[in-house]
Amino acid sequence: MKANGHVFKYGDNVDTDVIIPARYLNTTDYMELASHCMEDIDKDFVKNVKKGDLIVATKNFGCGSSREHAPIAIKAAGVSCVIAETFARIFYRNSINIGLPIVECKEAANRIEAGDEVEVDFQTGVIVNITKNETYQGQPFPEFMQKIIKAEGLIPYINQKNS
Amino acid sequence: MGMTMTQKILAAHANLESVVAGQLIEANLDMVLGNDITSPVAIKEMEKMKLSGVFDKDKIALVPDHFAPNKDIKSAQNSKCMREFAYQNEITNYFEVGEMGIEHALLPEKGLTVAGDVIIGADSHTCTYGALGAFSTGVGSTDMAAGMATGKAWFKVPSAIKFNITGKLNPWVSGKDVILHIIGKIGVDGALYKSMEFMGDGIKNLTMDDRFTIANMAIEAGAKNGIFPVDEVAITYMQDHSTRSYVVYEADADAEYEREILIDLSTLRSTIAFPHLPENTKTIDEITEQFKIDQVVIGSCTNGRLDDLRIAAKVFEGHKVKKGLRCIVIPATQQIYLDAMKEGYIKTFIEAGAIVSTPTCGPCLGGHMGVLAEEEKCVSTTNRNFVGRMGHVTSEIYLASPAIAAASAITGTISSPEQL
Numbered sequence: 001m002k003a004n005g006h007v008f009k010y011g012d013n014v015d016t017d018v019i020i021p022a023r024y025l026n027t028t029d030y031m032e033l034a035s036h037c038m039e040d041i042d043k044d045f046v047k048n049v050k051k052g053d054l055i056v057a058t059k060n061f062g063c064g065s066s067r068e069h070a071p072i073a074i075k076a077a078g079v080s081c082v083i084a085e086t087f088a089r090i091f092y093r094n095s096i097n098i099g100l101p102i103v104e105c106k107e108a109a110n111r112i113e114a115g116d117e118v119e120v121d122f123q124t125g126v127i128v129n130i131t132k133n134e135t136y137q138g139q140p141f142p143e144f145m146q147k148i149i150k151a152e153g154l155i156p157y158i159n160q161k162n163s
Numbered sequence: 164m165g166m167t168m169t170q171k172i173l174a175a176h177a178n179l180e181s182v183v184a185g186q187l188i189e190a191n192l193d194m195v196l197g198n199d200i201t202s203p204v205a206i207k208e209m210e211k212m213k214l215s216g217v218f219d220k221d222k223i224a225l226v227p228d229h230f231a232p233n234k235d236i237k238s239a240q241n242s243k244c245m246r247e248f249a250y251q252n253e254i255t256n257y258f259e260v261g262e263m264g265i266e267h268a269l270l271p272e273k274g275l276t277v278a279g280d281v282i283i284g285a286d287s288h289t290c291t292y293g294a295l296g297a298f299s300t301g302v303g304s305t306d307m308a309a310g311m312a313t314g315k316a317w318f319k320v321p322s323a324i325k326f327n328i329t330g331k332l333n334p335w336v337s338g339k340d341v342i343l344h345i346i347g348k349i350g351v352d353g354a355l356y357k358s359m360e361f362m363g364d365g366i367k368n369l370t371m372d373d374r375f376t377i378a379n380m381a382i383e384a385g386a387k388n389g390i391f392p393v394d395e396v397a398i399t400y401m402q403d404h405s406t407r408s409y410v411v412y413e414a415d416a417d418a419e420y421e422r423e424i425l426i427d428l429s430t431l432r433s434t435i436a437f438p439h440l441p442e443n444t445k446t447i448d449e450i451t452e453q454f455k456i457d458q459v460v461i462g463s464c465t466n467g468r469l470d471d472l473r474i475a476a477k478v479f480e481g482h483k484v485k486k487g488l489r490c491i492v493i494p495a496t497q498q499i500y501l502d503a504m505k506e507g508y509i510k511t512f513i514e515a516g517a518i519v520s521t522p523t524c525g526p527c528l529g530g531h532m533g534v535l536a537e538e539e540k541c542v543s544t545t546n547r548n549f550v551g552r553m554g555h556v557t558s559e560i561y562l563a564s565p566a567i568a569a570a571s572a573i574t575g576t577i578s579s580p581e582q583l
Contacts, residue, residue: 013351013440017549022528025200026230026237028207040551060352060385064547065528066287068204068303089356089387090287094303144187144317154305158313159213 001122001149003080003101005052008038008045009114014057015064016091020073022065033069034076051078054120056112058084062091068098075100081120083127083138085109096145099153103127105138122149165415167323168390169358172298172412176281184322184419192222193297194275195310196284198266198524199227199238202245204304205285209312217252218314224256224275225249226266229524234531264496264522267291267379267464272496274405278393279412283307283316288464288546290381294374295401296393296411301382321358321387324349325420328365330429335580337474338373339466339544339564342380343434345426347444355385357421360414362392365428371400372470379465380546383441433579435542436562439550447567447579457539459484459572460553461565462493462520463527466544469499469506471565476508478569478580484516485575491533493520517572529553535560542571 018040020033027033038045055061055074061084062070071094074082082095085106095102101122108127112118116131125140141149151157166174166181174182176190197205202225217223225245230238249257256275263269267288270276278296282289287301302316310316326345346353359381361374369377374391381389391397393411401409432446461467461475472494484490492512494500500522503509512519526533527545535541535554541561543553548560561577570578 015547015549017528017547017552021551022200022530025528025530026235026241028203028241040556060355063351063385064287064549066201066285066289066301066303068201068285068305071303072204086352086355088352088385090301090303090382093306097303097305097309142187154309155208155211158309159211162213 003052003054003120005050005054005080005118007054007056007112007114007116007118008049009112010041010055010057012059013063014041014061016062016067016070017064019062019070020067025067025069030072030076033073037073037077046077049077049079052080053078054118055079055082056109058109059086061087063088066090068094071095071098071100083108083112083120096148097154099149101149103138105136108136108138111136164419165417167358167360167418168412168414169298169323169360169388170320172279172281173318173320182320184320186320187317188320189315189317190281192283192310192314192316193280194222194224194282195307196224196266196270196282196286196289197307198229198286199231199242199245200229201285201304201307203241205307205311206244206248208305208308212312214312217311220253221255222314223254223311224270225254226258226263226269227260228263228265228522229528230530231523232260232521262497265464265467265524268468268495268499271295272404272498274407277401277405277407277409278397279410283310287382288379290386290388291375291379291464293378293381293388293390294371295397296391298388298390300388321356322421323358323360324354325423326359326361327423327425328361328363328428329425330365330427331368332428332431335566336431336433337564337566338369338376340431340434341426341428342377343436343441343444343562344431346380346384346441347434349384351383351440351442352385354381357386359384359386359389361389366392367394367396368428370470371396372468375468376465383546433564433567435567435577436548438548438559441548441562450577453576454540456488456542456571456575456577458533458535458541459488459490459568460526460533460541460543460545461568462495463524463545464495465546466565467493467495467499469502471544472499472503472508473506475565475569476511478566479511479515482515482573482583484572488572488575490517490572491520491526492517494522496522526553542568542577544568
């Protein structure tokens with residue numbers, strides 16, 4: 001399983017209120033949520049994002065509200081992976097649970113710039129910056145989480161266990 | 164090696180003798196909570212599961228509090244989805260408008276959360292119940308769905324930061340100032356993935372409502388949970404509100420903490436978080452520049468309890484809300500509303516020129532009942548001052564205690580009751 005695309009870059013403490021503002025939480029429609037993704041910090045994100053692109057940010061990405069609408073909006077917008085130095089813990093769980101791959105890597109978070117082409121291997125955690133010709137070692141998922149990701153989320157994982 | 168209070172609760176709920184930080188466990192749940200925003204997503208997920216029904220209809224709480232009473236048609240559809248699910252599955256603890264309150268004030272009041280419990284809620288402020296000595300943490304809708312179906316959730320056992328609390332708070336300083344001071348000190352990711360364990364002989368000087376406020380904002384430091392020891396104050400509260408039996412866990416003497424932070428309550432001053440992060444704190448004495456405030460909100464899962472309304476009413480006594488400023492007071496539950504009426508606080512608010520709303524999370528997340536316009540400034544007793552949180556992206560939120568919020572509503576600038 002690999003992700004490959006161009007990078008949208010953000011800073012520290014990107015909160016779930018800017019990922020998907022609460023004024024749009026009166027819907028559970030994934031595509032409608034995606035159409036407002038990142039709107040309060042980056043008006044051009046939705047216009048420019050292409051299927052497979054990546055989000056890279058520094059510390060505490062996804063802090064704040066527990067709204068699963070945040071990783072849902074990012075995934076439905078076409079983003080294939082989020083790389084950050086650290087993630088807020090609820091966002092981290094939610095991403096795994098809905099099958100949005102996320103990787104913690106300080107070096108990648110700091111070195112990668114907006115527009116870079118990046119490839120991520122989820123099994124090994126290896127991140128290749130094709131634009132800069134650099135490689136970074138991200139944290140691979142613990143085995144337990146790999147199983148959930150392989151099943152493409154917590155619900156299919158539980159279904160598999162019970163079948 | 165000894166265990167922290169959090170680790171002991173998790174070990175017991177995973178049927179393990181002991182656990183260590185970093186260990187992945189599956190724990191049995193005592194309560195699974197959702198609201199009108201997060202539950203519809205969870206219900207959609209549950210429909211994909213091969214299991215039918217819920218694990219225990221008494222151990223699920225569904226509360227329409229965020230966009231309820233419904234602010235628009237889409238919100239009404241979401242509430243309808245949750246209501247129908249609650250009826251179909253005969254959920255005991257579904258609280259309709261009229262019975263409902265803000266979830267994190269309501270659940271302890273109804274006696275649904277007690278010491279020793281493991282609680283998950285699809286709302287980040289679920290960490291509030293740590294005030295009673297429970298392990299409780301916010302999760303997303305998929306975890307809520309899995310929790311409702313199986314009664315279990317996976318956790319990574321957290322390491323801990325110990326907060327050694329000593330001394331006694333000064334007049335007009337309350338739980339909100341304690342937690343804002345702490346977040347200002349350690350930052351919004353200062354306790355990332357960790358448990359915040361509050362201890363020390365100063366705890367006895369904190370009211371139950373102070374503790375709920377402090378535990379409530381543990382998430383604002385990135386924590387998995389915040390937890391208080393179970394003392395007489397907590398036991399009295401549980402005896403007054405719950406028929407459930409509670410279990411008292413105490414940290415081992417040799418429990419390991421990553422860090423220990425001393426908080427002397429007697430040294431704390433009223434503390435305000437400036438835009439756009441809860442860590443951007445200043446004490447009231449450090450504020451030099453004054454500017455016009457457009458709105459004040461007193462309420463939310465952080466500060467909508469009776470202590471909070473008592474303090475605000477005391478400040479408003481004999482004063483008026485500044486002309487041109489809107490002051491919105493929101494008792495967190497129907498019971499708090501009634502108690503505040505009996506005590507005369509509601510009369511004080513209305514006579515001062517504030518409005519009093521039915522319980523709702525409304526303005527805290529820019530939903531309804533006080534959304535901010537372009538470049539407006541709001542002093543709020545809520546918990547987040549992120550960009551656009553309460554309305555327009557250029558609006559600004561200043562997080563403060565009920566005492567500061569009420570005084571600011573009177574003067575029209577950020578003020579302390581000492582300055583009135």
